[in-house]
Amino acid sequence: MTTPLLKVDQLSKSFFTGYKRFKRQYNRALEPISFELNKGETLAIVGEAGSGKSTLARVLVGAEVRTSGEILFEGEALESRNLKQRCKLIRMIFQDPNTSLNPKLTIGDLLDEPLKFNTELNEAERRKQVIDRLRKVGLLPEHVDFYPHMISEGMKQRVAVARALMLNPKIIIADEALTALDLSVRSQILNLLLKLQKEMGLSYIFVSHNMNIVRQFSDKVMVLHNGKMVEKATTKKLFSAPEHEYTQRLIQEQEMFSYKR
Amino acid sequence: MPLLDIRNLTIELDTPHGRVKALERVSLTLNPGEVHGLMGESGSGRSLLAKAILGIGGHNWKITADRMMWNGENLMDMSTKQRRSLMGSEIAMIFQDPISSLDPAKSVGSQIIEAMPDNPDIPWWRRGQDKKLNAKKWLHKVGIKNPKKVMGSFAWELSDGICQKVMIAIAVANQPKLLIADEPTNSMELRTQAQIFRLLSKLNQLHNVSILLISHELDTLSRWSDRLSVMYCGQIMESGITAEVIETPYHPYTRALLDNIPDHSNPEYHKMMMETLPGSAPALQHLPIGCRLGPRCPEAQKRCVAQPLLCRKKNREFACHFPYHEEPCYDDTATKS
Numbered sequence: 001m002t003t004p005l006l007k008v009d010q011l012s013k014s015f016f017t018g019y020k021r022f023k024r025q026y027n028r029a030l031e032p033i034s035f036e037l038n039k040g041e042t043l044a045i046v047g048e049a050g051s052g053k054s055t056l057a058r059v060l061v062g063a064e065v066r067t068s069g070e071i072l073f074e075g076e077a078l079e080s081r082n083l084k085q086r087c088k089l090i091r092m093i094f095q096d097p098n099t100s101l102n103p104k105l106t107i108g109d110l111l112d113e114p115l116k117f118n119t120e121l122n123e124a125e126r127r128k129q130v131i132d133r134l135r136k137v138g139l140l141p142e143h144v145d146f147y148p149h150m151i152s153e154g155m156k157q158r159v160a161v162a163r164a165l166m167l168n169p170k171i172i173i174a175d176e177a178l179t180a181l182d183l184s185v186r187s188q189i190l191n192l193l194l195k196l197q198k199e200m201g202l203s204y205i206f207v208s209h210n211m212n213i214v215r216q217f218s219d220k221v222m223v224l225h226n227g228k229m230v231e232k233a234t235t236k237k238l239f240s241a242p243e244h245e246y247t248q249r250l251i252q253e254q255e256m257f258s259y260k261r
Numbered sequence: 262m263p264l265l266d267i268r269n270l271t272i273e274l275d276t277p278h279g280r281v282k283a284l285e286r287v288s289l290t291l292n293p294g295e296v297h298g299l300m301g302e303s304g305s306g307r308s309l310l311a312k313a314i315l316g317i318g319g320h321n322w323k324i325t326a327d328r329m330m331w332n333g334e335n336l337m338d339m340s341t342k343q344r345r346s347l348m349g350s351e352i353a354m355i356f357q358d359p360i361s362s363l364d365p366a367k368s369v370g371s372q373i374i375e376a377m378p379d380n381p382d383i384p385w386w387r388r389g390q391d392k393k394l395n396a397k398k399w400l401h402k403v404g405i406k407n408p409k410k411v412m413g414s415f416a417w418e419l420s421d422g423i424c425q426k427v428m429i430a431i432a433v434a435n436q437p438k439l440l441i442a443d444e445p446t447n448s449m450e451l452r453t454q455a456q457i458f459r460l461l462s463k464l465n466q467l468h469n470v471s472i473l474l475i476s477h478e479l480d481t482l483s484r485w486s487d488r489l490s491v492m493y494c495g496q497i498m499e500s501g502i503t504a505e506v507i508e509t510p511y512h513p514y515t516r517a518l519l520d521n522i523p524d525h526s527n528p529e530y531h532k533m534m535m536e537t538l539p540g541s542a543p544a545l546q547h548l549p550i551g552c553r554l555g556p557r558c559p560e561a562q563k564r565c566v567a568q569p570l571l572c573r574k575k576n577r578e579f580a581c582h583f584p585y586h587e588e589p590c591y592d593d594t595a596t597k598s
Contacts, residue, residue: 042532049450152541153303182302182477187521187535194534209451212480216523217532235531253451256458256484 003075004036005203006171011069013052013059029055031228032069037171037220040197042204044218044235046211046250052227053207057175060205061092073170088118091164095176097156101148107134107159108144114166129166137162137192154185161192165200173205178213190217211254215239223247264439264471265291265314268327272309272495275321278546283309284495285553288571288578291439296465296472298486298503300479300518302542306495307475308357311441314473315354316344332438349376353432354441359424363416369427370396370412376431399430403460422453426460433464440464441473446481458485479518483507491515494542494553496568501577511577511584513560514538552581 011033014026030052037043045053058064060071062083071078078086094100101110111130115121121129131141137158148156157177164172174193178186190213196202208214214221214235221238223231223246231244242248272284284306291297301307313324316336329336331352336344356362364372373396383391393412400408403426416424425445432440442461446454462485464470476482482489483503490500491514499512510516520536538557549555551566558565560583569580579586 048452152544154541183479183518183521184302184537185541187537191534191537194532212523215531216535219532250451253455256455 003072005039005041005074006037007072007075008036008060009034009070009072011056011059011071012067013055013064014067029227030059033229035222035229035232037203037205039170039203040201041220042197042206042218044206044208044214044221045224046207046209046214046221047224048209050226051224053224054175055227056224057092057173057205057207061090061173062086063092084118087114088167089169090171090173091167091169093157093160093164093172093174093177096180097153097160098148100160101156103148105147106144107146107148107151110148110159111144111163111166114163118167133162133165136165136196153181154188157181157185157189158192161189161196165196169202171203171205173207175207176209179208179210186213193217211239211251223250262333263290263330264293264332265289266328266330267314268329270310270313270324270326270329272306272313272318273323273325274319274545275323276545280323281545282495282548283545284313285568286571287492287495287497289490289497289500291471291473292488293438293471294465294469295488296462296474296486298482298489299473299475299492300477300482300489301475301492302477304494304542304545305492307492308443309495310492311354311443311473311475314441315348315352317348349437350378350435351437352439352441353435353437355425355428355432355443355445357444357447359421359428360416360419362428363424365416368413368415369419373399373412373427373431373434377434396430396434399434400427403427403430403433404456405430421449422456425449425453425457429457429460429464433468433470436468437470439471439473441475443475444477445474446476454481461485480522491518494548496553497571497578497580498554499577499579499581501579505577509585511579511586512581513558513583513585514554516585517559 011030013030014028017025017027019025033056035043045056047053055064059066073089108130111133112126115126115129130144134141134143139155139158139162143151148159178189181189193204197204206214206218218235221233221235222229223244225246231238231242231247238247239251242251267287267289270284270287271282274281274283287310299307299310312318318324326337331347363369374392377392377395379388380391396412397408400411405411405423405426411419411423411427419427445461446457461472465472474482474486486503488501489503489506491498491512493514498514499506499510506515507519510519517536517538523535540557543549543553551568552558555561555565562583564582569582571578571580
């Protein structure tokens with residue numbers, strides 16, 4: 001029995017909403033949730049706005065502190081406060097590449113930053129790694145001196161992927177990373193992610209509401225509704241025989257937007 | 262007679278880098294009572310085209326066209342006053358971001374009433390009440406359950422979907438002949454998207470409103486539009502009846518776009534690489550000459566440095582020297598000179 005790469009056990013999150021009759025009131029954004037993720041696998045999280053999928057992604061990456069539960073990485077528990085340890089293992093790609101890159105830094109500096117804060121490498125070694133990662137995502141070494149406004153949207157998202165790759169993470173969390181992109185750029189980035197998964201054995205946690213992409217891209221799907229997990233299955237099973245009523249509705253709605261071949 | 266007939270529309274922008282042709286020789290025909298999809302990636306000039314049709318160009322625009330016929334009249338010959346009277350009454354537009362295009366300092370109800378014309382058949386002292394009733398009626402028609410409450414609230418109090426519905430109500434309240442919907446469902450929930458599209462197609466069928474639907478989602482357009490035009494970098498690549506365009510694309514760009522949509526019919530395709538065009542769309546300052554798809558096109562040859570003219574074959578139009586079609590057009594004489 002091998003231990004899974006990431007094991008999440010009864011993870012939950014509630015937000016403080018204020019006092020009522022001198023008692024603290026909480027809003028349960030995420031009910032206790034458990035799942036496992038193996039090496040080289042892609043887990044998709046789908047659901048509507050307010051279903052807690054972004055909250056889950058943010059808790060996993062460490063941007064929010066969890067209320068209860070455990071996150072086990074290769075059998076070891078991740079502490080909620082030890083961000084330095086976590087940010088080397090789990091990285092995130094954000095939704096909008098136009099706003100997630102600092103406009104005042106060149107791309108070289110942007111990619112250099114995670115290395116500067118988390119590793120002991122000297123400048124030449126860091127530079128080498130930056131260029132290596134840029135090549136990996138299909139950009140040129142010359143792009144180091146560019147500013148984010150000088151390159152196109154698709155290239156910006158590639159830079160965001162490269163930044164996530166800088167510290168050799170095991171898991172990348174993509175929070176709606178493909179929704180803001182054009183059709184052809186989207187499939188380019190999707191191809192890039194697939195290629196990296198094959199080469200480096202990465203695992204992805206993929207948050208999306210586009211069922212078409214999820215179906216193409218993921219191995220396992222988890223459906224969230226109002227902070228509760230309503231269904232968890234492999235992609236093939238979920239799309240051929242959805243069990244929960246809510247999943248059926250999601251798939252049906254997607255069909256209104258996809259054409260028949 | 263087509264409702265809107267545009268031939269060879271060119272829009273030039275004066276930028277710090279010199280004059281740039283943002284739209285080049287765009288032709289578009291829109292028949293009454295149809296939903297026309299306009300597909301284009303960001304930066305392909307689809308919003309410019311929409312604004313040019315409505316007549317709200319910027320100060321640095323230079324618009325030239327062979328003709329721009331609206332219902333038999335040439336829009337290019339009209340005075341500003343005449344154009345203004347068409348705006349909002351016969352041609353209405355829904356803008357991209359509904360929340361930011363509504364006035365945040367006024368209630369939604371007063372904005373709808375503002376857009377409605379006076380009814381001369383009713384004595385003036387009852388017109389106000391009549392408008393209010395009408396506004397409520399339209400809000401109800403676009404699918405808002407509690408129109409009275411929505412009328413009194415501000416744009417920032419409402420959700421994305423409701424704001425978009427209000428925008429549609431404002432646009433439709435004057436019973437326009439043409440509704441230009443510029444990315445009506447951008448960044449919305451799937452469920453609200455479905456509602457908005459159902460509403461638009463209902464308007465099209467019940468009130469005979471022609472709709473120019475602008476979007477970058479090809480699968481959405483293929484589902485909801487009767488005719489489809491595909492745009493790339495300010496040039497029309499292909500247009501025709503949606504089903505035919507999707508079934509047998511003539512243009513390499515349309516084919517490439519269709520390849521980008523995941524196919525689930527064969528389980529072997531799962532997690533496979535998809536075919537994409539190499540590179541990315543060029544910036545406005547660095548446009549290639551001739552066919553702008555040229556540098557990325559899989560079929561490109563030497564002749565592509567001359568812009569192909571739009572060629573019409575059995576109500577399909579395409580602009581390519583090497584289409585996926587048995588007999589390409591041989592009317593390249595104009596481009597040679």
